[in-house]
Amino acid sequence: MTLFKMNVINKSNLMIRNAVAFAKFSTLKSAEEIKQLIDKNKVVLFMKGVPEEPKCGFSNAVVQILRMHGVTYDSYDVLKDESLRQGIKEYSKWPTVPQVFINGELIGGCDIMLSMHQSGDLIEELQKAGIKSALLEQKDTKGSN
Amino acid sequence: MSNLTAPVATAIRKKLSSNLNVLHLDILNDSYMHNVPKGAETHFKVVVVSDQFNGLSLIKRHRIIHDLLKDELQNGVHALSIEAKTPDQWDPKDVPEKSPPCKGGFGL
Numbered sequence: 001m002t003l004f005k006m007n008v009i010n011k012s013n014l015m016i017r018n019a020v021a022f023a024k025f026s027t028l029k030s031a032e033e034i035k036q037l038i039d040k041n042k043v044v045l046f047m048k049g050v051p052e053e054p055k056c057g058f059s060n061a062v063v064q065i066l067r068m069h070g071v072t073y074d075s076y077d078v079l080k081d082e083s084l085r086q087g088i089k090e091y092s093k094w095p096t097v098p099q100v101f102i103n104g105e106l107i108g109g110c111d112i113m114l115s116m117h118q119s120g121d122l123i124e125e126l127q128k129a130g131i132k133s134a135l136l137e138q139k140d141t142k143g144s145n
Numbered sequence: 146m147s148n149l150t151a152p153v154a155t156a157i158r159k160k161l162s163s164n165l166n167v168l169h170l171d172i173l174n175d176s177y178m179h180n181v182p183k184g185a186e187t188h189f190k191v192v193v194v195s196d197q198f199n200g201l202s203l204i205k206r207h208r209i210i211h212d213l214l215k216d217e218l219q220n221g222v223h224a225l226s227i228e229a230k231t232p233d234q235w236d237p238k239d240v241p242e243k244s245p246p247c248k249g250g251f252g253l
Binding site for chain 1: 224226228
């Protein structure tokens with residue numbers, strides 16, 4: 001009887017251990033899954049909240065910059081998915097969100113986007129990906145007037 | 146600020162100044178702008194001016210700083226805004242860009 005009880009306890013312990021191991025494993029999206037998301041569009045943004053309602057000032061700033069440049073992009077809300085929140089940081093070896101990818105490559109977070117926006121480098125970076133910034137179009141129109 | 150009142154800021158200052166040849170270093174605690182207890186050390190902005198950034202892209206400069214502050218980022222620092230400049234890009238009269246207001250989401 002005692003032996004039986006011990007067996008039951010051991011079995012349930014093993015089940016708990018397996019469940020914990022599975023939970024840990026499933027809290028991280030695989031690099032392959034994340035790469036698929038990043039490859040879906042030329043510009044991909046991982047952020048807190050959604051573009052219509054950002055839940056963080058840094059994410060909001062990036063949304064505003066992309067809007068100014070008239071860029072269409074895919075966005076993913078890391079607050080909705082813990083496995084994505086941890087997975088994206090692991091994938092890019094970048095510890096914070098937001099993160100902007102252009103043509104599959106990490107461009108940076110809010111500070112770098114702001115700096116590239118101010119220096120004009122963002123227009124160039126978008127051009128490399130075959131995207132014409134709306135700011136450039138405005139300049140062209142002004143120039144031809 | 147002393148170790149007693151701001152241990153995280155002190156650690157950040159120490160790590161950046163001892164590992165990078167800094168010409169200028171600002172550590173700003175922006176935590177008060179967020180939904181955290183008074184005196185918290187969760188949100189920081191650093192302005193780092195170093196000749197070691199010469200010829201490096203912004204992303205590489207940020208990665209160097211992330212790496213030096215790995216422990217802090219894993220233990221309580223939720224947001225780290227970075228201005229990483231070379232001496233040529235820096236004007237002592239520059240005022241650091243103000244961090245955007247919080248919009249309620251919590252965590253890194």
